[in-house]
Each structure stands twice: as structure tokens, then as C-alpha cells.
Amino acid sequence: MRYSRFLSEHNGMNPQILSVFYALALMLTLATPTPGQNWPSFRGQNASGVADGKPTPVKWDAEKNTNISWKVPIPGLAHSSPVVWGEMIFVTTAVSSDPKSYFRHGLYGDVDSAEDMSRHSWRVYCLEKKTGKVLWERVAHEGIPKTKRHIKSTFANSTPVTDGRYVIAFFGSEGLYCYDFKGNLKWKQDLGVLDAGWFFDPDYQWATASSPIIYKDLVILQCDIQKGSFIAAYNMKDGKQAWRTPREEISSWGSPTIVEGKQRVEVVTNATKAVRSYDPMTGKELWKLIGNPEVTATTPVSAHDLIFICNSYRPNQPIYAIKQGIATGDISLKDGKTSNDFVAWSMQRGGTYMPTPVVYGDYLYLCANHGVMTVYNAKTGERIYQQRIGDKGGSYSASPIAANGNIYLSSEDGEIFVVKAGSKYELLSVNPMGEVLMATPAISDGMVIVRGQKHVFGISEKPVDNSKSGK
């Protein structure tokens, strides 16, 4: 009413008519998408990992501050990725009270849990995209972690998710939290102890990593743990459970993906016992595909009316391309078969362990943990090429993403390789970040937003006004 009074005083109009105009204007504001390219969840919209339409930087150097718009320190340890809505970026972290707390990156096969079980603070940060300035910071929870984590893991592995109204942060055993864009806590859910770890010996706890997703007004969580695995949906408005479906699963670390097919919408999950699909509104299982290895960490992706699943552990390293929207029941392949009515193509070798693949144009790009990129024809499974990234060795946990004709690959050793998309390998640049990279970057409006071990970076070829930088 103060707004309408202001207008009437200045325009001589009837305050009642003005208040109607004001209400209409407000409705229009709410209904209009926020300006800016959103990257609302792990790997962006429906985990696609693609953000086209804007020129996106190819060359930068964080060590020399070239093409770095801003750089903001974030305390603690986290492998969660940044998400973006409009002009806001959200990141999560877990801050240990032990100053020596660390994770060990690199290629190794140790199953050990980290020793740090000191008091932690689980936090959510909101940054301004243009400057990196911290707009708000909230402590979601404080306490002793309820499980241990893997020595390479953190207590903030799950990427937050937003629908433009609320941001949801998931901290595994430490709960699910919903904030509005001003940082007000709307609700929280305690899901109990979610103990994910080594299948062979459950005393080796590794912590959870699956990220929440949003479909309509539901937050969907995949919780694959040592005992009592489940997938569940919670109402965005109050956090109450809408449905919960038990899963006969051991621990897994991939995130569920919404697949919006021509025939139906489904939630697809990757895990050890089976790849499964569910009705997102009810949690009813639609189909399952058996044939995965004993540890699974990647997230399903969809394109070309297919759903792609990659894994790599013992005893197999499968890649499955499953037809969208038509499968029902058990669609597992019979012994020796590579396709059936529902599986367009598959192979039992060549899948990846940690990085989720990206489909860009006609091709499926895989990045193996040891830094070898393999490119397939997404529709047929024909191998196009295989190349060690940058002719270097190394360790890769972050997933490849794509924008503006290029593929972005982040190595744990702190370099981002930009490779031209297409049928031939062409390395365009190697970009030093100066710190360990575990999280998958986000891309929004041509800005690459990178979460390193210590900082979040905004990278754009034409740096914005650095006087407003949050560094």
C-alpha cells in the first residue's frame, strides 16, 4: 500500500486502482523467469552439464589473475558444486573445528575413513554472481558428525538445488534444509543416520554424496546406505514427506536425474543392484536394469531420447543407453546381449567411476578417473576417439561440462582443460586454478563458476568491475 500511495501522490491516480496494478505487476514479476541463465542443481538443469547460448571463456589463469572476475574464500571442506539462479550463487560447506582437517586427493584405492570426528559447522553461502560478494551465510547445523567420511571425501558432498524460490541443502546424516533467497530457514528434516560406506566392511564409513533434485513442488532424495536404502520426496512448502520407496540397495553415491521424455517424466537412479526408474509424483518403480558393479558414483544423464548410465568398478565397467519413456519391469540384458527392446546399446567395458559423462551434440563424452577422455556416438555407441587429456596423467573426480562448442574438464591437480567438442580431439587451453579441484563447475551467462578446495572463482573473459569483488 505504501507503494500505491507513493504512486498516487505523484500521479494523482486512485490508490485502489493503483493497488490492483501493483498486485498485477507483482504477479507478473513472480511469473517471469529471473534474468540470467540458471544452473539450478548438480550439473545444471536435469544434470545435463550443458549451458549454451553465451560466449564462455576458454583461456584464463587463476594463478596470474587473468580473466578471473572474482575469487572468494570459502572455509571448510566440500566437494559440492555451486548452483546458480539469476544473480545468486549458492554453495555449501562443512567447517571442522580441527584446523588439521583435510581430504587426500589423487589416484589411490584406500578404503580408509578420515579420522576427523571433531565438532563441525555445516553452512550455506549465497554469493552475488556479478561480484562474488557474500550476500548471506547460514549455519544449518553444528555438532559431531554422525558417521565418518572417506579420506578423499568431505561432509558436504551433496550439491544444493534451487527452484528460484528456495534453496535446498542436503548434509546427509546432518539433515535436509530449506532456505528462502533471503536466507530465512523455512524448514528442516532430520533423516536419521545415513551411513554410506564400503560394501565389503561396513565399519569403513565414507559419508553420503547424492544430491537432491526438485520436480514440481517436490524435493527428491536418493539415500542408498548400508541398511534401509530409500528414495523419498518432500514437499517444498513444508518439508513433509510426500512419498518414500524402499530400495534393495547397498551404498551408492550418484544423484537421481529427472528425465523429461516425450511419453512421461521419470526419476532415474544409478546404483549397484540396479539402475531404476520411478514415477516422480508417487515413487512407484517403473523399471529396473540389473548389471552394475559393486560401487557406483555417477549420475544418469539423458539426451537423444536415451538415458546414459556409466560405471566402473569390479567386476565390470558398463555403459548403458536406455530408451526413454517406454521401459517397464525388468529390462536387464540377457547373458551376452548388448541390447534389447529397451536398451538401445551397451558395453561392459569403458564406463567411468567418478565423473558423470556429458552428452553434447551427437557425442557422449566420458572422462575416466585417470584422465582419459573417450568419445562415443551417443545414438549408436560407436567409439569416435580416445585421448589422454592434455597428454598428462592425473586424477579426475569432477564431471565434464560443455558450453559454446567446448568441453571443460577439471583435474584434481588444479587445471581446467578446454577441449573443442567434435569428432577430433583438439585441446584449446590448459587453465591453472592454483588449487585442488574436486567439484564440478557451474556455467551461467558465460561465466564459469569453479569451486576449488579453498575458493569459489567467477571466470569470464571480460572481467566485471573488480572494485566490487568479494575477494
Next chain:
Amino acid sequence: MQIHRLLILLLFQLIHISIYAQNINEELILAARKSNVEAVKALLAKGADVNTKTEYGATPLFYACDRGSIEIVKILLNAGADVNITDKFYNSPPVFWAVMKDHGAVVKLLLEKGARTKESVMSSAAGQGKKNVVKSVLELGGFSPDALTAYLAAAEKNGHTEVAEMLKNAGAKPKPKVEYKVDAETLKIYEGVYKNDQLEFTFRVKDGKLVGGPAGQEITLVPVDKHTFEPDGAAGVTGVFSVEGEKVISLTVKQSGGQVVLKKVEAK
């Protein structure tokens, strides 16, 4: 009617016994996991199966070895635990779980009780720099100077200086580094794809050296003789090419007493 009733009663008894056995076996595995000595003793006394297995084929001995609980290892071995059983997932015996965690005393005890083999244990421990295991296994003695020298090479290759010193003190002689030369024309015959059901290696000559390995890897193979190569940076592994006439037939990769053969794929 009475016979039917008796049969049903018998069936219930059998189910009850089966559930009881399953429960105390699971409890035994849990007690081994938690290093609970008294519980292990009590459960064995109640009749728990010392070689009971998880779905992955691990027995209580695996967990005792991993935790380094020598008292429980002794109890299990005395109760008849199979010292050379392998799990069905990693296909590894209990002694290697103790090696991984550098539990020297446990490894020594297992070897004394017949775990196989002291040579493969030493090769693995030296290459991984497991000081306690190397120290304990050296106490068992019986290694030839050549074997000790091979372990030394594995330790030095991976930069485990403390282990290297132990091995030198035990009689290992560092070999002077002599690089065998293989001319480029000979190297060319090794180029190509080698595969079996599980593995596929590709090799090519690059800058006068044979390089390659599993998909996308470029490991340099250092010649030891005309047909034998060692991957640079991979201790204790050798690759031997089998040649018939002028044609390369296969590659045999040897490591810690085990080996795999990959046949050369004929170029189309």
C-alpha cells in the same frame, strides 16, 4: 496325524537351528570386526563356524587381519580358520589384508601358520613401503640374495628408503643400473593391440621408446633384454613378449608370482 505333527515339529526345530546358526555366525563376524576378544571366544565355544563367510566370501579372519588383532587371529587359527582362503570379490587371502595395514606381527604369525607365500608378501610389502611387515618377515629369514635384491629394487622404485635400508642390511645388493638397448626396428615388431577376456593393451613406438598400456595410458616400457620389459614406475612387474620367427604372438605380464597372457591381435 501324529506323524504329520511330528514332521512339522521337526521342521520348526530345523528352521530354529538354522536361524540360530546363522545368527551366531553373523555375531562372530561382527565380534571380529569390533576386535571383541571375549565375544569371539564365547561364540566359538557356542559352536559358531570359524570359517563362516559374508556374501563376499570374507571370513572372521579377514577382519581380524585388517584390524591387526593378533589375539583374535591366534584364537581363530587355533579354532581351525583357513589361513589361505580367498574372498570371492577381491580374490585375496587374509594375509594381504594384514599387509595393506602394515600389521607386521599378524603377517608373521600367518606365514608361520602356513599362509602363502612369504615371497609374494615381501614383494607386495616392499613395493608399498610397509615397514612393519618387511621387518617382521625378514625375521623369518630364508630369502636368497637375488630375491632380496628384487625387493630392494621394488622399494627403491617407489621411494621407500627406510624399507630399502632394511633390505640392504639383510643382504640385498643394489644392482648397477644397466639400460639394455633395443633398436627401433626391433621395437616396431611389438607395436599393436594385445588382449584377453579382461584386458586390452596397446603399444607403439614413440621417440625411440615402446609406450602404451591399458586404454589411453602411455607407460614407457624399459627393456631388460630383447623381449623382456619393465614398465617405468611399476615395481615388480615385467612384460615378456613371445616371438615366433619374426612374429610377436603374445605378451605375458608377470607380477608377484602371478601372470596373465594377452594375445596379439592381428592387424587387419
